[in-house]
Amino acid sequence: MKWVNRLNKIAIIGGGITGLAAAHYAKQAGAHVTLFEASERIGGKIKTVYQDGFTLEGGPDGYMARKPTLTELITDLGLEEHLVRSKTGTSYIYVRQKLRQMPAGSVMGIPTKFWPMVKTDLFTWRGKLRAGFDLFLPRVYEGEDISLDRFFRTRLGSEVVDAMIEPLLSGIYNGTLEDMSIESTFPQFITIEQKTRSLILGMKALTPPVQAGVKPKEAGKFLSLDQGLGALVEALRPSIDRLETSTQVQSIRPHEVTLSNGHVEQFDGIIIATSPNALGGLLQIPEAERLSQLKRTSSMTVLAAFEEGDVQALDGTGYVIAKAEHNALTACSWMHKKWPHMAPEGKALLRMYIGSDHVPHLLEEDDETVAAFALNELRRIQQVGTPLFTKVERHIHTMPQYEVGHKQSVRAFEEAISAMDGIEACGAILHGVGLPDCVDSAKRAVERLHITQEVTV
Ligand SMILES: Cc1cc2nc3c(=O)[nH]c(=O)nc-3n(C[C@H](O)[C@H](O)[C@H](O)COP(=O)(O)OP(=O)(O)OC[C@H]3O[C@@H](n4cnc5c(N)ncnc54)[C@H](O)[C@@H]3O)c2cc1C
Incomplete structure (x- = not known):
């Protein structure tokens, strides 16, 4: 067990949901929290923007309600009344050139x-x-x-x-x-x-069994916030005592963080919450190197806003697309139906997912070309008019693939890191990629650091 004095300093590396949740739990335990984030903004894959009354989620749009840790965190933050549940309804699979229920x-x-x-x-x-x-x-x-x-x-x-x-x-x-x-x-x-x-x-x-009085259509499995997940990021921001954005951490050793500008700082505890690829470079141990070399896939999301009448009306929340259809899209969510708070009255919002295989060809293209390509693919499946606007989000090499044998690599990494005094790791590479999994792993990392007033070693 690692003991750190309550009054002492904790460094968190990475400002996605994992790092932000870690900041919250560390702050709650009484630590002074410094967060280093390589990019100019916090939130990581959570990217909420607002345009013309639409709430646009470029990354995750909600989370599975049955995993409680994130809902508990949201409650802790006083945001419970802003929770919204996804609407459910028919969902479809596009297979043999037809949308089938x-x-x-x-x-x-x-x-x-x-x-x-x-x-x-x-x-x-x-x-x-x-x-x-x-x-x-x-x-x-x-x-x-x-x-x-x-x-x-x-x-x-x-x-x-x-x-x-x-x-x-x-x-x-x-x-x-x-x-x-x-x-x-x-x-x-x-x-x-x-x-x-x-x-x-x-x-x-x-x-x-279906409960008496509850229509199955009302019992959505996903939760989000009425202002989008960006509101969660903003609610977590005050947990950070010192925020260093545009600051890349180059390497760490027990109690020591080295920034890419060569600056070295001392901390009592360090929590790694970066995206998977950064692990190997930070720790320079073979177990971390192995994890950061795991396959990571890329995707793009294309959001397209429409007048509601310009989108072929179908009852339901969207569809996934079978591989055999050779469509560059893997899925399309009818966001205005799944999350009515995301689109103003009378408007429609579609979110298309471009799968990994097609991303390399599109990477060099500008957003307008990517959006036009996605809309062409969409029109092979459903009729839509001209969008009011589109928004493209790129997620390049970010999604860790839990390949056969992953559990063993994680176990070896966790054993290696448990021998490193005052260092813990958490995040999507370890025990689940969903937002609640990330929050859960952040909570456990902070618990393992055992921030307390009682003992200092
Ligand atoms: C398109 C898409 C849709 C998704 N949809 C859902 C969904 O609906 N529901 C759900 O539950 N999950 C969803 N996920 C998964 C979920 O969003 C991610 O697993 C989760 O957000 C990962 O959070 P994280 O904090 O671990 O990593 P990230 O969000 O990647 O944050 C890591 C941060 O670390 C920073 N960093 C990296 N290296 C360094 C360094 N050396 N120094 C300092 N900072 C560094 C990065 O800049 C980044 O900001 C989705 C993912 C994608 C890509």
Whole structure:
């Protein structure tokens, strides 16, 4: 355990949600917090801007309500009354050149209801029958990490994977199922398989019955803030006693931070909350180097605002796109339906995601060209008129891929860092990329530093 005197100094490196949450918890524990951020702004991937009455989220737009740490933080910050829940409704998958409704009762791509699965036009009869093998097949996970692709293809067959599971799950990590570790991304599927053997039966048992008086359409799974997630960043800013933006940290050693301008500062505790690629350079230990060399994918988001009448009217909140359609977009959210607070009355806001494969060709292009390209791809799927304005956001090499074996690399890194006095690490590279996961890991990093008045070593 590492002990740091309450009155002493903590340095946090990185001003994304992880670093900001760490600042909050460290400040709450009584520390004096200095935060170093390489760019000119704090917030990291959270990028909220306001234009003509629209709230535009260039990065994350909300978070999963079932993970409590972020809601607790928001409550701590006095922002509880600003929480908004996403609207739900039909969601679609674009497959075989048509937007097709997700079968009712499918949870994270796993069918749990018999009739919607029988009736859906997403799969052929052969595909549906093959998915039913899940009820009888033995367990696929045998204690050693495997890819999501292998797990789901064995249990449910290729049709269900290609048309439903792949577009849904790969979008969360902006990766491909072939690379993604089941242990590090969706370990809950291992638990279900261990318990009930069949995924379909296990997921069915987990799905809560609809409560009397609550329409399923009202029970959105995501939360955000009515002013956008930028409001969270601003509420966390006062936790920082000393903010150094446009300041890149070059390396750290126990109790010592070296900035890229050569300046060296001493601290009692140091929390690393940078994006994954920075880890190796900062720590210069092989375990950190290994983590920072993990595959990271890129994506772009293109927001397009419209008069509502200029967007083909469909009931629902958006769609994901199957790979076989060879569209550069991986998904499109109808933000004005999912989050009504994000668009003024009578207007529509669409958010398109350009997948990794297409980003390299677009990187050199200006925003106008990227937006025009995205709109062309969109018009292959749904009709839209001329946008009022567009906004492009680039996320280059930022999304860590939890590949098979990731858990072992994280364990080795955490063991190595636990031997380094007064240094802790947290963030999206370790135990989950979602905002609540990041906040959770920041909270645990601060707890491990054990900021207290009682003991100094
Ligand atoms: C397009 C997109 C959409 C997403 N949507 C969602 C969503 O809806 N819900 C959800 O829960 N999650 C979502 N995520 C994931 C989530 O946004 C991220 O995992 C999370 O924001 C990561 O936060 P972070 O603080 O760990 O890292 P970052 O936000 O990357 O912040 C790290 C900071 O460290 C700084 N830094 C790096 N190196 C140094 C250095 N040497 N010295 C000083 N500073 C340094 C960087 O400049 C950066 O500001 C999305 C991600 C993307 C890209």
